[in-house]
Amino acid sequence: MIESFFEYEFLQNAALTGVMIGFVAPLLGVFIVVRRLSLIADALSHITLTGIAASLLLEKKVTGLNNLNPVYMGMVFSVGGAVLIEQLRKVYKHYEELAIPIILSGGIGLGVILISLADGFNTDLFSYLFGSVTAVSRDNMWTVAIITAAVLVIVILFYKELFVLSFDEEHASISGVNGKWIHFLFIVMVALVIASAMQIVGILLVSALMTLPVAAALRIARSFKQTIVLSIVFGEVAVIFGLFSSYHLSVPPGGTIVMLAIIQLILAMGYKKIMAQKWLKGETA
């Protein structure tokens, strides 16, 4: 892959996009997981599919739109879905998680209709579902770069506020933190990162990149900062080696990346167990 990397533009696009996604997806994932919103990523990735289907349909049926890049429409739908989830969470105050299956099934339902109207399940769609090393265009890569930079700046600027909001909303409120606004900003970032990551890992597995590295980090880290750093390290390792093996094995990168993330998770759990036993032994000795 190393030699091919300099030879083929598509590989550069995929690898560089992967590195960026491997960074921001777990970064936002940490906040998602500690706020117990893990499934939001799933709901948003499914509604991204609806956007892609809508784009494919428009491309087919409307003349003059034949060079539409489905990723952008996916992003629009993802952000729209994020806003809808927030609204639904307000309606069902006592059943906040209900917003997730509503958006998820609604997204898939509409998506299936749109896909069928666009005549079908082709290879394009397969790569959106499970990711692809060839799907990322140079334009897409630059879009992802802009999103990555924006997310990074916002998380650094609002780190305090995001942390307080995640830990306890009451305290955030009496710290003068505008929870509503920050939360909205956060969910929009999540929506954009999901639509970006989808090109590499695929819709069905994009939430894994936001949650599995965090799950592994949580087993080891003591502080919040450590959790963030370890999650990013695990995310990057999974993406880089996942893309590499995907290219060599000719399987979709979504599969290899997620399997690597799972292996890391198992190792992290094993590590925790060994450390706990060591500690016990030290106690009794």
Added chain:
Amino acid sequence: MQEDNLVEIENVSYKYERQYAVKDVNMTIKSGQFLGLVGPNGSGKSTLIKLMLGLIKPEEGKVRLFGQPLRQFKRWQDIGFVSQKASSFNSGFPATVLEVVRMGLVSKIGTFKFFHKHHKQKTIEALKTVDMEAYLHYNIGELSGGQQQRVFIARALVSDPKLLILDEPTVGVDAQHVAEFYHLLRKLNREKGITLLMVSHDIGTITEHATHVACINKTVHFHGDTQEYNEFDSEDLNHLYGHVVQQLSHNHPEVNER
């Protein structure tokens, strides 16, 4: 409006669904007081605290903090709050004691500004006040309930508040630590001049330590200093609680000191 009125509550009412949780409450907390807010379960104590902090909006009436209408109030670093819920936070949250306590500085630091080294120093100082500085790098979930409670008090103290509000902070803390805890509160009130408002249903203990007492059951039944409270007709108190209340230890030496 007086300068030293830290909290002013005027004719405040709040309803949950159709029932009033608090009705026509008037209350003023003056600088330097240690006010014990007592009342039976479901008497609206916690609701009143939430109203004071703007966590919920009153249906009627006005709340002023430090002389400013609640909506315009911005100096949140002047208020420290230890919630009843402190013991039921997500204990699996990956944060160290340092990270939790430093959180109390968020409003003082302000938007678009970052944590610095001297904030860590401030955090350690706050932890020293509650005797928890040895646990700086512990994960918050590793601590016992009582230790966590002290960490949350440190979080409330780290911004050097003028007013500290505690909502039943001794629930789930064993008797020995409760005594230590009151000792700490008195120290904060007398030596550091922090105004205290503490919610409690343990009317006996709180009246031994507080300078003022307010009894509420939806409305304010009594509000005055502890001396007056001790002379307060127990008939009225029985009426308030709806049953006979044990005679409380009057003339406690700590009360007489003042």
